[in-house]
Amino acid sequence: MKRALLAPESDVNVPETLPPPWPGRPVTIDGTRTFVRYTPARAQAAEPALYVHGLGGSANNWIDLAYLMADRWDGHAIDLPGFGQSDPGHRYTIAALANRVIRYLEHSDRGPVHLVGNSLGGSVSVRVAGLRPDLVRTLTLVSPAMPFLDPRRSAQGRFAPFVLLPFANRLAAWRMGAMPIDDMFTMVIAACFAEPEALPEQRRIDARKEIELRYSVPHYPAAYVGCLRGLVTSFLRAYLPGANSLWRIAAKVTAPTLVIGGAHDQLVDTRVPAQVAKAIPDSRLLMLDNAGHVAQIERPQIVARAILGMLGENSEERAISTKSN
Template identity: 60%
Template sequence: MKRATLVPEFTIPSPAQLPARWPGREVELDGTVTFIRDTPAQGDNVEPAVYVHGLGGSSTNWTDLAGILASRTDGPALEGQAIDLPGFGYSGRARSYTLDAMAGHVIRWIEHSDRGPVHLFGNSLGGATSVKVAARRPDLVRSLTLISPAMPFLDPRRSLQGRVVPLLLLPNATRLAARHMSSIEPEALADMVIDSCYGDPARYPQQRRLEAIEEARLRHQVPWYAEAYVGSLRGLVSSFLRAYLPGEGSIWRTASKIKAPTLVIAGRQDKLVDIRTAPQVARLIPDSRLMMLEGVGHVAQMEVPRSVARAVFGLLNELAAPVAEREQEPVRARVARVRMAS
C-alpha cells in the first residue's frame, strides 16, 4: 500500500455549471431490464470505465465525477457507463440480491458491452461488488477504484445502518421496510439520505437535492424497491459474517487476490462504513493506493468529486507511464513525488 498520487488542482476540468444527469437507456440483460447511463468522452486518448453505485443509490451517484473524468484533455479520459444495479434506479428486479449475484450481473454487463478491460469504480455496496468482480475476472478490469467500500466490520455502532440489522431476521422485513418508506415524504427521505451520506450536508447543491427528491419519488413507485433494499442489505450482512469464517467464502480472501492497480478512497466522517475499513482494504490488496479525506462522508465522488478526480488522474498517469519507467523508478523518488503532490 502507498499513498495516492494527486495531480495538481488546476489541471482538473471545471465546468461552468453542474451537468444534468447523463442520458440513460434500457438494455435487456439476463432476462431483465438493466438501465445504463453513458458519459461520452472526447478526443483520441479515451479509455472505458464502469461505475457501480451503493445501497439505495443509482447510476446518478456518479454524475459529477464521471463528467470530470470524461472531459480531460491532457491525458487519458474515461468514457463512462454507470449501471443501475438490479432492483435500483430504473433497472428491473432480480432473483437474488447477494454480492455474488450483483458481481455476476456487473461481469455480464462488461462482457455484453464488449468494452473490457475497464476502469471499474464502486462505492459502498458497489465497492464490495467490484472487489468480487476484480478478483473473479481480472481480464475485465484495467484498474479498480473503491470509494468507501462496504467491506466487513462487526461493530454495528460504527454505522447508522446498524440499528436496522436485527430487523433483517424478521420474515416480514420487506413488508415492514416498504410500509416505513412509503410513510416518508420524498423531500424528507432525500434529506435523510443526504444527512447520512455527506460529511457536510451544506455541500449538497440545490440542483442535486431536487434530483434526489425526484429519485425518492421513484422509489415510492417501484414495487420491488424495498425487496431490493432489504435483500441487498441481507447480502452485505451475510458477507460480513462469512468474512471471518474459514474457507474461500471470505471477501477478505477475495480482496487479497485482486491483481488490478487499485485506488481506495474514504471520508473520515463516514457515518455508514467504519472508517478503519478502507486502510484495511488497501493493506490487503497487493497493488493499492490510499487516500483518506478530512470532513468528507460516505460518497466522496458526490461530495468532493474534484478531489477524487485528482487521485484517479494520478492513477491513470501512473498506468500510462511506460512499464520499464515504472519498474526502474527508485522507491525513494516515488515516495517523494507522492508527498509533493499531496
C-alpha cells in the same frame, strides 16, 4: 499500500455549470433489463470505465465524477438490479450483483475497464476484480462496504438484525409508506454527506428526484432489504473459512487500486478503507477529512485528481518497464 498521489488541479476539466443527469437506455441481458447511463468521452484515446453505485443509489450518483473523467474515460454507469430503472433481481447477494456486472461487461464487450464502485458497489467491484482480473484495468473504491462487525460503526447497524427476518421487506415498505418524502430526503442527505448544507442546489434537486423514484417503484423495498441482507451475510462469511470471503477475494485483486474514505462516513466504519488498502496488493489510500459516504458527489474534483494520479503513476511505471525491456 501506499499514499495516493493527487494530479494537479489544472489536470481536471471543471465545468462552468453542473452537468445534468447523463442519458441512458435499458440493456437486456439474460432476459433482464439493466439500465445504463453513458458519459461520452471527450478524447479519441479514452479508455472504457464502468461506475457501480451503492445501496439505495443509482447511476446518477456518478454525474459529476463521470464528467470530470471524460477526458480520459468513456464512462458507463449501471443501475444495479432493483435500483434506478433496472428490473428487480432474483437474488441480491454480493455474488449475484457481481455476476450482473460481469455479465454486462461480457455483453458490452468493453473489458477490461476502469472499474469504480461506491459503498455496496465497492464490495461488488472487489468481487469482480478479484474473480475476473481479465475484465478490470484499474479499481477505484469509494467508501467500500467491506466487512466490519461492529454495528455501532454504521447508522444502519441497528437495523441489521431485522433484515434477516423473512418479512423484512414488508416492514421496510411500511416504514417508507409512513415516512413523508421530505423526511426521507433529510435523513438520507444527513447520513451520506459530511456537509449537507454545502451540497449544490441542483444536486439536492437530483437527490430528491431519486428518492421520489424509490416511492414509486413497488419492488424497491425488497431490493433494498435484499441487498442489505446480502451485505450482512457477506460480512459474517468474510470471517469464516472458505473462498467466498470478501477479504480473501480482495487479496487476489491484481489491478492497481485506489481506495478513498471519508473521515465523516456514517455508514461504513471509517477504519475500513485502510483495511481494504492493506488487503489489496497494489493499492493506494486517500482519506478525506471533509467528506462523508459519497465523496464522488461531495468532493468530485479531488476524487478525480486521485484517480488521475493513479493513472499517471501507472503510465510512468509502464514507460519504465518498456525502456528496461
